Amino acid sequence: MTEVTLKRSSPASRIGSAAVTGMFVLVALYPFYGNDRTQVTLVEVLGYFSLAMMWNLLAGFAGLVSVGQQGFVGIAAYSLFALAELNPVDPFLSIPLAALITAAFSVPIALVVFRLRGGYFAIGTWVVAEVFRLLTLEIEALGAGNVQSLTAKNAFDGYGVELRKDLVFWMAWVLAVGSVVITVAVLRSRLGLALQAVRDNADGARGLGVNLSRVRLTIWVTAAAWVGATGALFHLNSATVTNRDAFSVASWTALVVFIVIIGGVGSAHGPFIGVGVYWIITEQLGKQSTLRFVVLGAVAALMAVIAPKGIAGMLRRWRQFEIFPIERRLVLKEEKE
């Protein structure tokens, strides 16, 4: 008799998960032993990692290639401003609330943009982000496009500068770890199985009863919430909301897309590699430089063509492995009576 068992983990995924856990523990304790400058950089790296994981889930697994992530960030940034500055809501509590608001907006957005496919879906998400940007310009209460600040008097009442800095750091940490947990949980679930089936063969998967649009909607709303939370945190950190920056396609979509392409679209650990490359290039070229966008954009454009699975894909050609326990391998065991 042949017994079939399902193996989720492998030696590689056990070592990988242990290493990632250890690394995140070290990062969590950073404020106790590290320096201020790197702590500020780490907030950005953790935030971009979270955004990259979510975009990877959308584009790499759900086939939803959005270039309108700046729409979610912008909605969340203005929600944060409305809650924490205009109303007496705690700024850190405002972040999950902003995430919920973003998720709520993402549902009607999906109803429209899900009618488009592929490249046209991508541009459609861009149009929607632009609509929200233009709408906020028309709303007087949100500053009608003028620079708005989260002030010490209103938003940060009761929070000192030091406390704020460390809370922002740990919140970024939670968002980064959460993005890994969401990705692994989704890919291990029935939903993830359905997604990977759809990715490999959409017609075949539909034939087996996979409800594509419901799967996609679930991922879309989850990613919207998480991108919203991350975007709100970036704005809480900078304490300003500018229309152009909150809805910036360069900051919230282009950089994120480049990180994921370079690391590896559709690989759960691709964004780890990509964010590392991003960090190195940013340190070398500086945050404000146009050269940074030229280098990252050119590398990403070329890689999309010649190495569409990114660095993770190249590593996988060398040796088949997953860092996270998301594989499904059937193991046949011969048993003698």
Next chain:
Amino acid sequence: MNWLNALVQGVLLGGLYAIFATGLSLAFGVMRFVNLAHGDFAILAGYLTLSTASALGLSHPLATLLVVPLMAGIGFAGQRLLFNRTIGPDPLAGILCSFGLGVVIQNLLLEKYSATDRFLDAGSIETDSFKLNDSIAIGYFPLLTFVSAVVLLGALQLFLSRTKMGRAFRATADDPKTAQLVGIDDKKIYGIAMAIAFGTVGIAGFFLGARETFAPSSGPSQLLFGFEAVVIGGLGSLWGTLIGGVVLGVAQTFGNQLSVGWNLLAGHIVFLLVLAFRPNGLLGTGVRT
């Protein structure tokens, strides 16, 4: 009467969007490729016109006559060297490659030309107009833009329906594998299609640059307008593209009548409404991928 004027100006503005949309529509129709850098290439063409004109001492319209074939060459080379490798059932590589290229173009233009607004000089035709009545004046330049859009779309339609190569285009669009069997080199067809698309991008860059100022970051909004014209008109219909451009142009000028901040917003909202209630567009045949 102001509304009537807005209608007339909107229709003429639609001509510009239709020119932008033509290249997008063609590339999508023939090879299901959506070039996210479409608008950035048009802005690049605008800057190339400026540089060509000052290097050779030409007027901007004359320089455009050189830039259009140059753009066609860039399109042909880009398709053969880069984009052809992304053609396949999964559109991801093409989307990401062109998106990355767009960002690269914007930042290189910023390095070379700075963020200052520039414009192209088409001569006195730019501001001259004739009066229909007391409140409606038609500018020669917007009229020329609209007529150019009609001629361009008409020529493309004739090319696709009447010539041998046009037939090869349609065959490849329908089924590249079978087209190969009858001796059509699909990769070459894709290269020529992209050359034509980029030629129209060069023309669009001229009409945009002579109509309003542009900067290195102006590309994406032109991509959005062109794309909206395609979707409003209906995928797979060239004349639909013209109608889509006109609807978008009129929506913008009507929005502008309501309130100055609403011109772009009204255009986008009309696009979203069409998408929600007539997803195949006004004249669409329902081509989807």
